[in-house]
Amino acid sequence: MTTPLFSRGPTLGELDERARDIFRRIVETYLETGEPVGSRTISRAGVPLSAASIRNTMQDLTHLGLLGAPHVSAGRLPTHAGLRLFVDGLLEVGDVAEDERRSIEARLRAHGRNYEDALNEASAILSGLAGGAGVVVTPVRDGGVKHVEFVALAPDRALAIMVFEDGTVENRLVRLAAGVTPSALQEASNFLNARMMGRTVVEARTALRGDLDRARRELDVTAARLVEDGMAAWSGGGETERALIVRGRANLLGDAQALEDLERVRMLFEDLEQKEQLISLLDGVREGEGVRIFIGAETRLFSLSGSAVIAAPYMTGNQRVLGAIGVIGPARLNYARIIPLVDYTARVLGQVMNS
Known part of the structure; x- marks a missing residue:
């Protein structure tokens, strides 16, 4: 089981309406641009407060550990604890478009009963639609x-x-x-x-x-x-020899704009090579239903690269969990889009494996 490296920060109930609104706008802007967000940006977005009042609230959010400043004169970025609070309480999750649903089903069902090809296809689907690296842990093969x-x-x-x-x-x-x-x-x-x-x-x-x-x-x-x-x-399939399928590593390079971004991607590539640790992390998803999210320092594996994992179990019709599927990328993943994509792909994959 994954051990968190930091304690949870404040809850939404501890933030007043003004702080909650400014915090939400900062995180949404950061997830869209990847850049530090300043008080002027928030003011121009329609918040009926002066830049000074917004700065004071941003300082309060920083003291609470929800925001951080990469440079002294720069704007603010959400910390991993801030991203967790946003994802758990403020994120408005979208839905999978009908044409994407049809595409996911067609691509997975095209492989018939060849489960290995279906798993590879599922990883490729997520890397293509989500823009990160698609990962799949193969099932424990316990059938004769x-x-x-x-x-x-x-x-x-x-x-x-x-x-x-x-x-x-x-x-x-x-x-x-x-x-x-x-x-x-x-x-x-x-x-x-x-x-x-x-x-x-x-x-x-x-x-x-x-x-x-x-x-x-x-x-x-x-x-x-x-x-x-x-x-x-037939080297795979045993309980101790399960495979980890990773597709779309190149997608991670497209988001690296500065040298420090490239360094984070390099560390993420090294993380992806830690097969046993990554399988152990994704196996934690098997213990519950629905999508699980791990952000940066919440896991030892991604504490240095500051990456995020959005994953869900895929299971048989009788709810027996077979494995896990997900997306790995920078902490500023498009959570609203990727969460339903992972959930839907996992459900269709489970149906294909059960057919």
Whole structure:
């Protein structure tokens, strides 16, 4: 479970109406522009107060820890605690446009029952629509294997297909040695089916370690090699070997305008390489329903880069959580747009996985 690095700041109830209105305008302007917000900007936005009165309120909000000043003479930026207060109490979440709903459903359902392609597509969808990096944690594969088959695609390539008892399908490309015949493909398929049916991938891999010597003795040389290559290809799916799919890293560079922004993006790229920590963070989403948001210093993983994560669980029709999907980007993500996108994509992905 993720441990917060800072205590929650003041609540909205502790702010009077003037402070609440100015705070909301500052955060909304910052999320739109990415720039520090000054009192003149707020005054021009229609607040019926003098610039001096607005500055005094901004100083009060700064003392409360909701705003910060990057430079002495600059305007103010919301702190991570300020962003949290805004997201929890002042954010007006939008809705997913009808054409985007149709696009998300069509793109995910186009992959049929190939869950791996659907997960990759879901990550790509979010990175494209949300503008950050789309991330997906693959499910814990606890269902048994129903069928295994090798299908020739070309003289040097075959598709290793594994069908699970829950109806999901995994495909892997396998390189073929010269001279592999259809009978060798069938022989390898039969050998694996006899030993994997009804077992999880982890159980089957453990059992097959002791059977590889037998395969080398009993099977054609090329068929035995296929058995080894097939098991090596199915490296994921176990509880300790889950995959993290990340798409859209390049989107993060488009928002970097200054050297300090580039440094934050560099640190975020390093964060994205921390596979185990990121999976652990997203697994925290599995414990509840709906969208979860982590902002900057709320997590150890993103405390330096100051990044934000918007994530939601995807689950089966009987509400069994399979994994998590989300968007990672700078703390000034467009929360109003991305929250419903993540929620809707997670729900459609769960329907596809359940079909």
